[in-house]
Amino acid sequence: MIEKPRYPGMRVTANGNQLVSYHTETRVADAGVFYPITPSTEGGELYQQAFAEGHLNVFGMNTLAIEAEGEHAAQGGAIAHSVCGKRVVNYTSGQGVVYGVEQYYHAPGKCSTMVLEVAARALTKHALNVHCGHDDVYGALDTGWIIVFGKDAQQAADQALILRRVTELSLTPGMNVMDGFLTSHLERTFYKHEAELIREYLGAPEDIISCPTASQRELFGQTRRRVPKMLDLANPVLLGPVQNQEHYMQGVVARRNNFTEPILEFFEEAYEGFAKLTGRHYGLVTEYRTADAETVFVSLGSAAENIEAAVDYLRESRRAKVGSIHLNVFRPFPEAAVVKALAGKKHVIVLERTDEPMAGDNPMGRDVRTALHKASQGEAGLPTMTADQMPRLFAGVYGLGSRDFRPEHTIGAYEFATGSRARKDGTLASDGASFMVLGVDHPYEVIADETPSLLPEGSIAVRFHSVGGWGAITTGKNLGAIIGDLNDLLYQRDKIVDDFGNPKEIIHVSANPKYGSEKKGAPTAYFMVAAPERIRVNCDLRHVNVVLCCDPKAFTHTNPLDGMSEGGCLVWESEEEGERAWERLPIWARRQILEKKIRVFTLPGFQIARKATDRGDLQLRMQGNAFLGAFFAVSPLLQEFRITQEQFRQVVHKQYVKKFGRLGDAVVASNMEVMTQGFERVREIRIGELDAADRSTLRGRPLLPVVVEKAQENGCGSGCRSHARPEGQEERTPLTQIASFDALFRAGLGYNQPATPLASLGVMAAGSGDTASKYVARRETPLYIPENCTQCMECIAVCPDTALPNCSQDLDTILRTAITNYVTDSSERQKMLRLMPEIEQRTRDMMRAGLTKEPLPLQQIIQTVTNDVNGFSAEAKRQFFDVIEKVPLAYEKTNAIFATPEKRKSGEGGVFSIFVSDLCKGCAACVTACGEHRALRMVQETEDVNADHETGTAFLDLLPDTPQKYLGLYNDARPQDSKTATLRNMLMVRRNYDALVSGDGACAGCGEKSVLRAIAAVTEAYMRPLYHAKADRLRAKARDLERVGFEKLAALKARSQEEYDLFRQAVAHMLMGLGGEDDNDTKARITAHGPISDEDVVGAIAAVMRQEAFNHRDLQPIDGRLA
Structure with missing residues (x-):
């Protein structure tokens, strides 16, 4: 055992935002001034939370939390507060960095010492992306701020202290950067700083310290306040003058020697002091296995950990002399440290999360090249380097927008640099090429044939498949936290300690979410690894032991088996077992299961959740707890570490108390019950035959018109419409054609989509949502009950997704459409059509008579009348009845459509219909709006319900638009002449209702979209005539x-x-x-x-x-x- 440092830290399971903000900055800073922007939002929220909870910082002082009206204002406010002698923090990302960049330039000249915590995010270029990129920080490289990067959350939290120490010594503000999502949202076990460490290492803001440089002594005297009060009522000054030609340049160039040049020396001292106190060593750069390396990678952020794992693999499998350096300090650029690490190497591969094709190289590559060139020219202050010690530099682009950065990409880059692999365009390094693209189908791409996981031996890799809003992300976090807490149990039992004598981390955890910008209702994934040693790989898992498939429809839109290890376990949401469950798996999935000997389990997670709560939203979120329990039942983790079920339940209960305790004991108990049921009710199914019946679509077979062979699949159901280009309109350019969009983005390419000219533009053909399906997002769907409908139009007006197309029709039109399009025998069709006036009249008579007594459903009346009319075959009658049974037809309470017109003149009354389309996201806003009418209710979307709805929308597409006579006092030709009370009737006109193309990624039940849809409908209705x-x-x-x-x-x-x-x-x-x-x-x-x-x-x-x-x-x- 080596000497234990005084402050090794306190173990805590957290993500990067939590560790840096809640566990560090809230205990250090006097104030947080911020504006929320993904993925830094959580940082500000946590600071606000600590403030609301009344937490003091470690110096016993109250803090202040301010959410400004924008990133620019937040940055201005933070700087202003910092020059009043306060320790200040701001949190931002992406566009927030560059939006506030105007504020950065003036802060160093005011001696601000604030810290900006950045979760680095890609800038909006051809498209918006909320995930990781470094171009936001690169946009601020010339602002005069110190910039440091952490390769994991521990380093980010540690450098929050180290950077603040340096900003307060150098009187220069700084940015502490970690990778957005990849670090900010990655759950692991880390070490939280002791309060005494913070006090000893930083000191209090009001401490009087010796000025560390001659320049500062000239300005402040021999001593100064640790955090100077530049705005001080007792000593007033003007901060930020206007200077003309005779003065401005002096101020700019004086910054270099008086303030900037000492910064790296301050860092070296700060890093050394921190290492002595904590045992955690950093330095200006972190070198990994570079001593004998001939090829060295250079990177920033979380990529370094991935590269280090690949370095070990290449050394062990190929005896490759390869290493890696991570730049901990990026501004000021540590030229001497970089030259020392790279001089004499053969190849240097600089990988960056940005691409600047207009420049000669990307920013870090330019800095590295400049440093090496200056050293080779004998620049003072840099290590001496001869010409033959100049390595060949390679530049690579990777991970833009959190694009997956995988082991095969690192290995491919190594192979290209060392000459054993060509780029995709056939070019070798020996041909003079030095630029490469990693992770994208591109002419300059390099990728290795080997695809190792680089996970530690004995790892258990888990992948969740779920839907946004179902709580899988929370479940994944809970799972990671629970496994982290198992370490406490193991320590209490086995008393195993680390080199410092602290409780040893027996089970290392790494857990991170993956989701797009669509949020609620879109597919999500969550990755977690539990391993006996530190996990360095941070990418999508393609080597998975357990898949927890909370989404019962996952096999209809993705491959949950992707990358599963041989003998792995699939736990799938299903209330079916045995042969019936096997039939739900598609043939291609069965083949993979058989080839890889995958064990398949089913779990009725939603059934378990329904028993625990009546609330539909909670059922969705609690389902994940059942899968949490199922994981521990099917994985070997508890057995391998000899943890009993009772011990396991105690750890889970402790985590649930922490997570849900504020909501009461009943909530904790219900979540425990769901988890326990998941543990006990997960069932392994017998692997069936490959050619067993295939019921994997989870959709029923709709009844379609005889002129349509089958329902359109893969997204648009049977209601899609495609109208030819009008005569006289020019041919569309490929850029504006839906077919071009579909060929790139809907061709099933997924992560293998190529980098094409269309991909390079922020352009997509308008109206692509028209062919979308929201079937994946729906657990429940509204069921229309015609006999209760009053045609109030409330549900139709509130639906944000144009998912309730509706119309009013003559009874004659309904009957004729059914006969003409669904009776297959043409001669029988003609017979029925000749008799249709009799059927229509007798049906109408019964409808009228029913209004004075107990009205019968219209379908029942039609069947009764038709059975009494002879003259056509039983088969024709059956086909006619089959479709009439599925079409929603309301007349009983729709007085404005049937009773009133029919009373006015016999034969004038019509029928009203509401159809449920495949655009429905299952938000239930329509059911709420319907209220006591109870003409809509939410039901489980079974195959039969789905088939009925598809049948209905296919029938709707055959109908003409609603005739004017059923629009009442709404005048479709002159809507401006309509009565205000009847304006909603415009939604019975299809062109008005469909004015806004739906099928979008907005959250289910989006109120803003309801407003937009209403505006679009009104505009269409008013302007088209x-x-x-x-x-x-x-x-x-x-x-x-x-x-x-x-x-x-x-x-x-x-x-x-x-x-x-x-x-x-x-x-x-x-x-x-x-x-x-x-x-x-x-x-x-x-x-x-x-x-x-x-x-x-x-x-x-x-x-x-x-x-x-x-x-x-x-x-x-x-x-x-x-x-």
Whole structure:
């Protein structure tokens, strides 16, 4: 055992944001001034939470938390507070960094010592991305701030202290950077700082210290306050003057020698002092196995850990002389340390999370190259380096927007640099190429054939598959925390200690979420590894032991078996067992299960959750607890560490008390019960035959018109529409075609999508959501109950997703549509159509009679009447009944559609229908709006329910639009003349209801989208008739012009030759493209063109009017949709 440091830290399981903010900055800073932006939002929230909880910092002082109105304001406020002698922190990322960049430049000149905590995020370029990139920080490299990077959350938390010590010595503000999501949201076990460490290492802001440099002594005297009060009422100064030519440059260049040059020396002292107190060593750069290395990687952030694992693999498997350095300090750039680490190496591979193709190299590559070149030129202050010690530099781009950075990418980069692998375009390093792309199908890509996991031996790798809003992320965090807490149990039992005599980490945990920007309702994944040693790989798991598939529909849209190890365990949400469960797996999945000998378990997680709570939202979130219990039942973790079930339950209970205790004992108990049931009720199924019945779509078979062979699959159900381009409209460019978008983004390529010209643009064809399906997101779906419907339109108005298309129709139209499109025998169809007036009249009579007594469902009436009418086959009758049974038809309480018109005139009453489309996200807003009418209720989306809804929307697409007579006092041709109370009736007109294309990634039940949909519908309803009327006027005017235009021109010419010439010139200028920069230039162009006749003038004006008419009435702006 080596000498124990005084402050080794206190073990805590947390993510990066929690460790840096709640466990560090809230205990150090006097104030937090911030504005939320992903993925730094949690940092500010945690600071606010600590403030709200009344926490004091370790110096016993109250803190202040301020959420400003934007990142720019937050940065300004933080700087202002810091120059008042306070320790201040801000949290930001991505666009927040560059939005506030204007504020950064002036802060060093005011001696601000604040710290900006950055969870680095990709900047919005061709598209928005909320995940990891370094271009946000790179955008602030020249602002004069100190910038440090942590390769994991422990280093980020430690450097929060180290950086603050340096900012307060150098009087220069700093940025403490960790990778967004990859570090900020990665759950591991770390060490929280002791309060006494913070007090001893940093000291209090008001301490009086000796000025550490001659420049500071010249400004402050021999001593100064540790955090200077630059704004001090007792000693007032002006901060931030205006300077002209004679003064400004002096201030800029004086910064270099007076303040910037001492910073690296302060860092070396700070790192050394921190290591003595804690036992954790850093330095300006962290070298890993570089002593004998010939090839060295250079990186920033979490990539370094991945690279270090790959370095070990290459050394062990190939005896490769390879190493890695991580730049802990990026500004000021530590040139001497970099030269010392890289001089004499053969190859240096600089990997960066940004790409600047307009520059000669990416930023870190430029800095490395500059440092080495200066050293080779004998630059003072740098290690001496001869020309033959200059390594060859390679540049690589990886991980943009958290693109997966995998072991095969690191190995591929090594192979390319050492000459054993070409890029995808066939170019070798020996051909003079030095740039590479990692992780993307690109001409410059390099990737190794080997795909090792690089996880520690004995690891248990777990992947969750779930849906946003179902609580899988929380479950994953709880799972990681519980495994972390098992270490306490193991220490109490076995008393195993580390080199410092502290309780040893027996089970190392690494857990991180993966989700896109769609949030609620979109597929999510969560990764967790439990291992006997530190886990350094931080990427999507392709070597998985256990898959917890909380999403019962996962096999319809992804491959939950991807990367599963032989003999691994799949736990899948299903209330079926045995053969029935096996039939739910697609053939391709069964083949993988058989080949890899995967054990398959089913768990009725939702059934367990339903028994625990009546609340649908809690059922979704509590289901994950059942899977948590199932994990411990099927994985060998408890057995390998000899942990009893009772001990395990005690640890889980402790975590649930911590997580849910504030909500009461009942909540803790219900979550424990769900977890226990998951542990006990997970069932292994017998592996069946490969060719067993396939019921894997989880969808029923809809009844479709005889003219349609089968329902469209893979996204759009049976309700998709594709309308041809109007005659006279030019062919769309590939960029604007849905087919081009689908070929790249919907071709099943997933992570293997190539880097094509379309991918490089922030452009996607409009209306792609029209062919989307939200089936994956729905656990429940609304069921329409026609006999309770009053046609109030409340549900239709509130639905954000245009998922309740509706209409009113003549009874004759419904019957005719059913017969014409669903009876297969043409002769039988004709027989039924001839008898249809009799069926319609008798049906109507029974409907009328029913209103005075107990009305019967319309389907029942139609069947009764049809059975009484002879003259066609039983098969035709069956086919007719099959579709009529599935079509929702309301008349009983829809007085405005049936009773009132029918009373006014027999035969005028119609039927009202609401259909549920595949765009529904299952938010239940419609059910809430329906209220006591109870015409809608949420039901489990079974195969039968799904088939009924698909049948209904297929039938709807055959119907004409709602006739004006059923729109009441809403006038579709002149909506401005309509009665206000009837405006909702416009939603029965399909073009109005479909005005906003849905199928988007907005959260289920999004209120903002309901507003947008309403605005779009009103705009369509009001403007379309006006546009069509204008088109008619324009076409009429064009015809009139062609009829009388020549006569009018002749009259104008006879009256005034000058006016005639001016008019003709104006037409040539404005409509024929012959205008010039002045009058003489225009006349010269017209002369060069040749004579312009009256026919040319009339034709030009008429052509413009006809084109405008086409634009107003016939233009198809969105590919495949009617205007």
